[in-house]
Amino acid sequence: MPVRIGIPRYLSYFSFYPLWKTFFEELGADVITSPPTNQQILNAGVAEAVNDACIPIKLYHGHIMEIKDQVDMLFVPRLVKLRKLGTETFCPKFLALPDLLRATIKNLPELLDTRVDLTKGRFELFHIARDIGERFGASLTTITRAYYLACRALRRYNRLLRNGMLANDALEYMETGCKKSQQVDRDALSIAVIGYPYLVYDPYANMDIVKKLNESGARVHTVEMLTPRQLLREAKKMPKQMFWYYSNRAMHGAYHYLGRKRVDGIIHISAFICGPDAMLGRFMEIEAKEWGHMPFMTLSIDEETGSGGVDTRLEAFVDMLKRRGGQK
Ligand code: SF4
Numbered sequence: 001m002p003v004r005i006g007i008p009r010y011l012s013y014f015s016f017y018p019l020w021k022t023f024f025e026e027l028g029a030d031v032i033t034s035p036p037t038n039q040q041i042l043n044a045g046v047a048e049a050v051n052d053a054c055i056p057i058k059l060y061h062g063h064i065m066e067i068k069d070q071v072d073m074l075f076v077p078r079l080v081k082l083r084k085l086g087t088e089t090f091c092p093k094f095l096a097l098p099d100l101l102r103a104t105i106k107n108l109p110e111l112l113d114t115r116v117d118l119t120k121g122r123f124e125l126f127h128i129a130r131d132i133g134e135r136f137g138a139s140l141t142t143i144t145r146a147y148y149l150a151c152r153a154l155r156r157y158n159r160l161l162r163n164g165m166l167a168n169d170a171l172e173y174m175e176t177g178c179k180k181s182q183q184v185d186r187d188a189l190s191i192a193v194i195g196y197p198y199l200v201y202d203p204y205a206n207m208d209i210v211k212k213l214n215e216s217g218a219r220v221h222t223v224e225m226l227t228p229r230q231l232l233r234e235a236k237k238m239p240k241q242m243f244w245y246y247s248n249r250a251m252h253g254a255y256h257y258l259g260r261k262r263v264d265g266i267i268h269i270s271a272f273i274c275g276p277d278a279m280l281g282r283f284m285e286i287e288a289k290e291w292g293h294m295p296f297m298t299l300s301i302d303e304e305t306g307s308g309g310v311d312t313r314l315e316a317f318v319d320m321l322k323r324r325g326g327q328k
Pocket residue numbers: 054055056057091092093094196246271273274275276277
């Protein structure tokens with residue numbers, strides 16, 4: 001019987017799922033993913049995670065609870081560094097994720113907590129793949145093929161994002177071939193929604209902000225729609241990089257959309273009590289003012305956030321942009 005490996009539909013899922021899914025399936029495993037975030041997952045996460053955790057960490061716990069009893073093994077990589085950019089690393093909660101889960105959730109299946117530090121060398125991702133593959137008893141030929149196909153799947157996913165698809169639409173397209181795109185007029189408002197992918201692309205966590213913006217006549221742009229080259233070009237505008245990978249990406253993305261006023265406004269989706277986000281939000285706000293007073297709004301999310309308040313603020317923001325003449 002194939003090994004059942006669980007991948008929670010949260011945190012780095014929105015960045016790397018096609019890579020890991022393809023890899024494990026090519027090794028012969030059954031990949032089981034938690035369902036999209038819902039109230040039950042949120043409740044379970046709030047009950048299991050430590051009290052002062054941010055909402056994304058609570059939701060991740062909830063996703064783990066949802067699948068832990070259906071799988072032989074849970075894949076929870078310890079993401080450390082993906083590139084050499086200043087002292088950039090992942091936020092401490094990411095670094096400690098496997099330990100947090102072990103400390104808080106009872107009766108976990110085996111955790112595959114592979115350490116990912118791609119700054120160790122050019123072939124580090126392959127070395128990681130080889131180590132995992134050997135645990136699954138796969139031959140070097142099978143591992144190499146699985147690695148190649150997984151990298152190809154990730155490249156395809158990233159291409160879809162850069163062509164303007166939102167993460168969930170791109171993932172669905174890769175699974176089913178069913179193509180969705182944002183349904184807005186050509187002369188719609190352009191709004192950059194900036195934030196960590198697990199806040200921007202999880203409609204339950206963010207009260208379906210992207211859909212609401214589309215319905216109010218705005219096209220949404222995200223950081224994932226930009227190429228690494230575009231983002232690195234923007235990185236040079238910062239005198240010093242921030243410490244955290246996703247914060248840097250968000251800041252570089254904000255610079256891109258601020259430059260030449262590529263959008264009519266920027267919305268920052270932020271996690272309440274996230275230390276990195278508090279700093280990031282303030283930086284973005286200052287820069288938005290300096291770059292010609294770009295309209296900027298922060299929506300801070302936690303488990304108590306209600307959709308009523310978010311809707312009102314979104315409507316007011318979009319109305320203000322329309323009055324400013326953003327809609328052509
Ligand atoms: S970056 Fe912030 S929101 Fe994300 S896991 Fe770390 S503390 Fe939580």
